[in-house]
Amino acid sequence: MSRIAYFGPRGTFTEQAARELAPGDDLMPVETIWAALAAVRKGEADAACVPVENSVEGPVAATLDGLAEEAPLVAVAEALLPVHFTVLARRDADQVRTVASHPHALAQVRHWLERNLPGAEHVVASSTAAAAVAVQRGEYDAAVTAPVAVEHYPLRVLAAGVADVPDARTRFLLLRPPGPLPEPSGADRTSIVAAAANRTGALAELLTELAMRGINLTRLDARPIKGNFGLYRFFIDFEGHVAEPRIGDALAALRRRCNNVRFLGSHRRADEVAPTIGTGAGNEDFVKAVDWVAAVRRGEQA
Known part of the structure; x- marks a missing residue:
């Protein structure tokens, strides 16, 4: 049985994703995304489950930065979860004065809160589950949580299936140390991060290598490089698997362009x-x- 570190505490969407990606494995909640990645790098866990992007709020910066820095980790699987929230509380809706949750969660239910809890102050927590813990302790009146939180925290359910954008989704990654990769499935995604040179056309050159090989991008994000103001890393996801000749050819070209x-x-x-x-x-x-x-080099013509 493998040990999977995930962005906790218990009762987060990441726990739901970890259950899907590693059924039957030992799940270990940790306080932050960085802690989940560090647990794998230190050998305290076999893999980490963390969020990487949300269809409403965009990329998860802590995950991107964590993958670009320190020892390499490699994504071996992903899960895509619909993001519908449950609102848990200590008291009735008309008595709720404070609502806590992760910033992404608060942003995705802002209109619902305005309509249903118009007088409540919104308070930022480190995670949706941490908000539920704080409500349990009496620090806040209500929390916007993942549905799985009701299994862990004996609070009153004010509402379920809450979402301003009904089809909102979050993508999660299962990350392991470098090693054997999953076999190509015919419906794959490859991800890289590249720190392109700070000159005109540097990013365009990288993207051109993919375009010339007919490779379709699925995501492109930029993050500043800490300690180097004005310099950026580019996180690029594209269709295909590194085992495929066309993808391998593209990665070799990208490596030539950008060390x-x-x-x-x-x-x-x-x-x-x-x-x-x-x-x-x-x-x-x-x-x-x-x-x-190869035939031409052998002096053959076809």
């Missing part, structure tokens, strides 16, 4: 969307092209 490239994983997409591949951009096209060059 500071870190591979963050290749794994099956949670939504199981197959890649869009244009004419001349299939794996067999790359194999045939390499074989043709």
Whole structure:
């Protein structure tokens, strides 16, 4: 049985994702995303489950920075969870004066809170579950939590299925130390982070390498490099698996363009969307092209 560190405490969406990604394994809640990653790097856990992006609030900065710094970790699986919240409280709705939750959660139920708890002050907590713990302790009146929180915290359910954006989703990653990768599935995602040179066209050059090979991007984010004002890292997700010839060819080209490239994983997409591949951009096209060059080098013509 593996030990999985996850962004806790108990009762977060990350716990739900960890249950899906590592069923039957030993789940270990930790206080922060950085702590979850550190547990794997120190050998205290076999893997970490953390959020990486939300369809409403965008990328999770702590996860991106944590993957770019310190010892490498590699994503081997992902989960995509619908984000519908449960509001837990110590008292009736008309007595709620404070509502606590993680900033992303508060942002995703802002309109619901304005309509249903208009006089309540919004208080930021380190996680949705930490907000529930604070309500239990009597620090706040209500908490916006993940549905799984009702299993851990004996509080009153004021509302369930709460979401300003009904189809909001969060993507979570299961991260392990570098090692054997999952086999290609035909519906995969590859992720890298690159610190491009600070000059005109540097990012365009990186993206051109993917475009020239008909590789479709699924995400592009920029994060500042700490201690280097004005310099940025680029987090790039794209369709395909590193085992495929076309993806391997693209990664080699990116490495030539930018020495500071870190591979963050290749794994099956949670939504199981197959890649869009244009004419001349299939794996067999790359194999045939390499074989043709090899034939030319042997002095053969076909």
